[in-house]
Amino acid sequence: MQDLNALLFLEWRQAVHRLRSILSSPGRAIFYLLVVAYFIAMAVLRGSRYHAQTAIAEPFASAILFAFITLVGVLAYGAASGVAGVFASPADARFLAGSQIDDRLVVFWLQLRRSVSALVRTTLSMLLYVALVAHDARGIGVGLAILGGTLGASAVAVPMLKVRARMGTRIAQACAGAIVAIGVFPLLAVLSGTFRPSPVQLGVERLGGGHFVNALFAGDARALAAFWLLSALLVVLAWFTGGDLYPDLYAASSRVFELRKRARSGAGTGFTAQRRYRNIAASGGLTALFGMARGSWAIVWKDWIGFVRMPGQRQTYPFGLAAGAVIGFLIGLYAVHSRSPLETMLVIMPVLFFFAVMWLSMGAAVSLRIDIAKPIWWFGADSLQQRLFAWVCATSWRTALFILVTAIAWAVAMREPLWALYALPCVLALVCYMRATGLAMYAIFPSSIDQRGPMGSVRALLTYLLGAPPLVAIAIVLGLSGGRAPVAAIVLVAVAVASAEVYVLIAFAASRISGRGFAIAQAEGT
Amino acid sequence: MTDSLQISGLVKRYGKKVAVDGVSFDVCAGEIVGLLGPNGAGKSTTLLCAAGLLRQDAGTFAWKGVPLGPVRGQTIALIPETPDVYPMLTVWEHLEFVAKSCRLRNDWEARGRSLLDRFGMTEHAQTLGSGLSKGMRQKTLVAATVLAATPVLLFDEPMIGLDPLGQRELRQIVRDLAAEGTAIVLSTHMLEQAQSTCDRMVILKTGRVVAQGTLSQLQEQTGTHGTAEDLFLELTR
Numbered sequence: 001m002q003d004l005n006a007l008l009f010l011e012w013r014q015a016v017h018r019l020r021s022i023l024s025s026p027g028r029a030i031f032y033l034l035v036v037a038y039f040i041a042m043a044v045l046r047g048s049r050y051h052a053q054t055a056i057a058e059p060f061a062s063a064i065l066f067a068f069i070t071l072v073g074v075l076a077y078g079a080a081s082g083v084a085g086v087f088a089s090p091a092d093a094r095f096l097a098g099s100q101i102d103d104r105l106v107v108f109w110l111q112l113r114r115s116v117s118a119l120v121r122t123t124l125s126m127l128l129y130v131a132l133v134a135h136d137a138r139g140i141g142v143g144l145a146i147l148g149g150t151l152g153a154s155a156v157a158v159p160m161l162k163v164r165a166r167m168g169t170r171i172a173q174a175c176a177g178a179i180v181a182i183g184v185f186p187l188l189a190v191l192s193g194t195f196r197p198s199p200v201q202l203g204v205e206r207l208g209g210g211h212f213v214n215a216l217f218a219g220d221a222r223a224l225a226a227f228w229l230l231s232a233l234l235v236v237l238a239w240f241t242g243g244d245l246y247p248d249l250y251a252a253s254s255r256v257f258e259l260r261k262r263a264r265s266g267a268g269t270g271f272t273a274q275r276r277y278r279n280i281a282a283s284g285g286l287t288a289l290f291g292m293a294r295g296s297w298a299i300v301w302k303d304w305i306g307f308v309r310m311p312g313q314r315q316t317y318p319f320g321l322a323a324g325a326v327i328g329f330l331i332g333l334y335a336v337h338s339r340s341p342l343e344t345m346l347v348i349m350p351v352l353f354f355f356a357v358m359w360l361s362m363g364a365a366v367s368l369r370i371d372i373a374k375p376i377w378w379f380g381a382d383s384l385q386q387r388l389f390a391w392v393c394a395t396s397w398r399t400a401l402f403i404l405v406t407a408i409a410w411a412v413a414m415r416e417p418l419w420a421l422y423a424l425p426c427v428l429a430l431v432c433y434m435r436a437t438g439l440a441m442y443a444i445f446p447s448s449i450d451q452r453g454p455m456g457s458v459r460a461l462l463t464y465l466l467g468a469p470p471l472v473a474i475a476i477v478l479g480l481s482g483g484r485a486p487v488a489a490i491v492l493v494a495v496a497v498a499s500a501e502v503y504v505l506i507a508f509a510a511s512r513i514s515g516r517g518f519a520i521a522q523a524e525g526t
Numbered sequence: 527m528t529d530s531l532q533i534s535g536l537v538k539r540y541g542k543k544v545a546v547d548g549v550s551f552d553v554c555a556g557e558i559v560g561l562l563g564p565n566g567a568g569k570s571t572t573l574l575c576a577a578g579l580l581r582q583d584a585g586t587f588a589w590k591g592v593p594l595g596p597v598r599g600q601t602i603a604l605i606p607e608t609p610d611v612y613p614m615l616t617v618w619e620h621l622e623f624v625a626k627s628c629r630l631r632n633d634w635e636a637r638g639r640s641l642l643d644r645f646g647m648t649e650h651a652q653t654l655g656s657g658l659s660k661g662m663r664q665k666t667l668v669a670a671t672v673l674a675a676t677p678v679l680l681f682d683e684p685m686i687g688l689d690p691l692g693q694r695e696l697r698q699i700v701r702d703l704a705a706e707g708t709a710i711v712l713s714t715h716m717l718e719q720a721q722s723t724c725d726r727m728v729i730l731k732t733g734r735v736v737a738q739g740t741l742s743q744l745q746e747q748t749g750t751h752g753t754a755e756d757l758f759l760e761l762t763r
Contacts, residue, residue, distance in 0.1 A: 006626035010615075013623075017614040017654060090610035091655070094667070095620075097579060098599040098674070099627030165581075244596040247581035250574075 003101040007109050010095075028445060035457045039121070056217070059190035059201060061210030066190065069183030072153050076179050079160035080172035085114035086253035093253055097246045104242035107161075110249065111154040111238070122146045141219030145227060152231035158238035158245070165248050296382035296390040303394035317398065321405050328406035332413025341414065360399065360434050361460035366442035372513065373521035385510040392435045392506060400431040422491045429498040436505035437462050443512035446524040466501055470494040529555035529590055531576075531602070531678045531709050536585030538571050545571045547733040549585070553709040555677065558700060560724030561713040562754075564762050567730040569713040570607070573680045576711075577604035589678065600628075603676040607683040609663040613656035617647055617666050620655070624670045634673060641669045645699065661692035668699055678709045685716050697723055721754035731762045 087093040126143035164172035193201030215223035338344040407423035
């Protein structure tokens, strides 16, 4: 109990000081209040939708269960590869490893910490749902299922870390791979039924996974008890296997600190990245091409060199592109086989856009400290605005290429190659515009605490808000043409407006950073 | 059995590279041992292994002759090269957390206050970690470690980044701690300071101990009657 008390003290005091530091700055407080308001609005909206929903139909109900098992497998695979809930900082490692708190409790606590935002959000959503819209057990059932699932998914990392430490990475990865297989093959089987029902799909559905999911979400006591019992067993297993893992967590932490630093600087990340860049000569056609860059565009060349020298990056990035192509092709295939491909795409596109915005916004924390704190970055005659524009391009093209490949594969599957052509400017504008939004936010709140925290939600919110001008422009064009404007003209107008927004956002960031480069770099570290 | 930390046959590999290759030495209570060596000699790796933050491939650690387990936080504390503290905890809260997590007796508050006073940190007791200079962060870590009464202290390059006054203060703190009976290992590049602060020196080169002893013993071994710097250059050439 004393141990738990110490850990709670640590988290509580940090939370209190963080809150105080937010409230001490009115601008910050407004942004954080915006995030809270957004969260409450979304929770209420979702809560009311849960109430309106009936049971989830097959094959989607079964797919939810197998997707969850796949997710647990992926988390286990991450732990087997050394990616787990780790020390939050070198100070965390020093103080927790140097304490007399039972190391098994610390190890499990670190895993829980990784899921803390999911746990807090779900708990608050449940409370809001109960207070505002609850008329049946559905919302509570969903909330309890998410809480139990998060707890179990957090716990699974610990035994995997232990297997890795004792038996080696390969065996641990094989075990985790088996869990992924248990989830992913039935998942593919049930999803294949959306094209054409098959005996395999029906067989998987007969296992009763979908029925179990519906019972869970409906708040069925027996289903919830069984699910929570499973999570509790995983927690117990984590407790028994959590000893002597500090060295593994410390090694994983060091990698995470390095990856976090690189991800925020826009240098890209890779799961196999080691602590140092490889000292290899960058060569090849692309290096020669980027090497032709002059003036502020040398930033693109610098970023490329960093990308080339990052261990594993050149191997993992093509794999990511291939995965994007497969996903895009499958989505296209699904739409083209549906009764109305256009209608299906109109349903899928907003969902995909929503996920893309959330994913890009959450992961788009900006860090310029390693650049603007160095005098060498400021050499040359180009303006800061030009440099920042080059930086946005340098740190956007990889994401843009990934989305573009996905879009091309989708267009091919849809047998609409012209759409791929339209996707090109749209994707470039979208990614640059999201990066520029992150940059503008960074220029206002450079602190890494803000960047990693709710600023992700603010970036997402701003992305939606700033999406309004291109939409208004499209509406005007459609209105003026009586709805007969060609797609190319619509794309052109939307991209032009988005590009103007990129220009304004970068100009704003440049005006904020100009003359305060070192102060901003320092503020980022606080 | 004397109160001493014994490190025996420590081996640590990173893949095929052997970073530490059979390092053995001991540190008695009240003694300051300097761990010297060029970059990449294995000093930090040795200290991280000793603190239980890196798993060694071979070798043992013992305190008072009793082998230490993998979790050694109660016996050995590491003050790393970059003295990181929690940015969102005050100096006093760092001490409070140590008191709670190390289950200290109720008199810890008086000891904590006296430590802050001794390190000249009383007026910064309510300052957040994010507002501390490197020297103050170093002192916060040392105060927290002393409060936990860990018998062995490992300092990894503690003087880097400190101004001359900070270096002098830290040297004095290290000497005081040793005088109170703490066993101290000090990894450093600053040879003059090692000469003036350490009772003995262990010199590493490419992961191996190439010499160890007092300055005069090392001078005798090498036949060099110069400073610690001369000895170091002679031994690590």
